[in-house]
């Protein structure tokens with residue numbers, strides 16, 4: 001199905017973050033075919049000696065998908081906790097089945113920000129990731145939204161992905177979203193163009209547009225993607241912002257195709 005791409009031989013470990021916008025349709029429903037496309041690419045890379053960690057959003061929207069009518073509480077925080085607690089196993093059921101179709105195994109690693117503090121918590125995280133990767137199991141990370149509140153909350157999963165990339169010493173970080181990268185204007189405007197390369201000291205934040213998000217539609221936005229991308233790139237981990245709905249996007253990036261926005265130090 002795929003052409004014969006020439007993968008960058010220097011890439012052995014990659015962290016791929018997929019946002020809520022990538023895996024849902026306009027009705028905010030999870031699209032199984034999009035998850036399948038992502039898993040197919042991860043399986044393709046795995047066969048060729050490249051291991052991936054998937055950081056997947058979607059638990060809150062997956063919970064809302066089945067619960068929005070029945071939920072009595074109007075407290076936003078509790079709603080988020082309940083949605084994510086219900087949605088996370090729904091997401092993992094999708095992923096478990098999809099990886100199994102490729103003869104692969106996956107595992108869930110939920111974290112709060114505290115787990116990345118230097119010391120015992122962090123050592124435990126390293127142990128867990130390295131243990132899974134050594135066994136050929138694909139770790140699927142998400143924030144532990146059911147219990148992650150106030151001081152232990154990540155800005156969003158972009159931040160989590162950046163921390164995981166640092167933790168496992170990744171060769172590349174890919175932030176997948178629903179636009180083709182960072183645009184120099186509003187992504188919906190005809191005269192806006194994707195910025196193909198950003199260096200960490202370039203003041204491209206001026207291009208970020210404000211967007212209003214509904215409940216469960218994810219957090220963060222382009223501002224946090226850019227902040228995380230610059231921080232991770234400074235650690236010499238090349239970071240990409242690209243369109244997760246595009247066919248073969250992960251493989252194309254690892255082949256060095258000029259797509260998305262590349263952020264480097």
Ligand SMILES: Nc1ncnc2c1ncn2[C@@H]1O[C@H](COP(=O)(O)OP(=O)(O)O)[C@@H](O)[C@H]1O
Nearest residue numbers: 019020021177179182183207208209218221222
């Ligand atoms: N300059 C820009 N270029 C591209 N996208 C932008 C820009 N400014 C704001 N955005 C918005 O950022 C959104 C992606 O971030 P986000 O909603 O957090 O996605 P995700 O759920 O994938 O993490 C896009 O849908 C787009 O509307």
Ligand SMILES: N[C@@H](CCC(=O)OP(=O)(O)O)C(=O)O
Nearest residue numbers: 020058059060156157218219
């Ligand atoms: N942890 C939440 C997603 C939070 C988040 O960062 O969302 P997004 O900006 O869509 O990547 C969830 O699983 O629904």
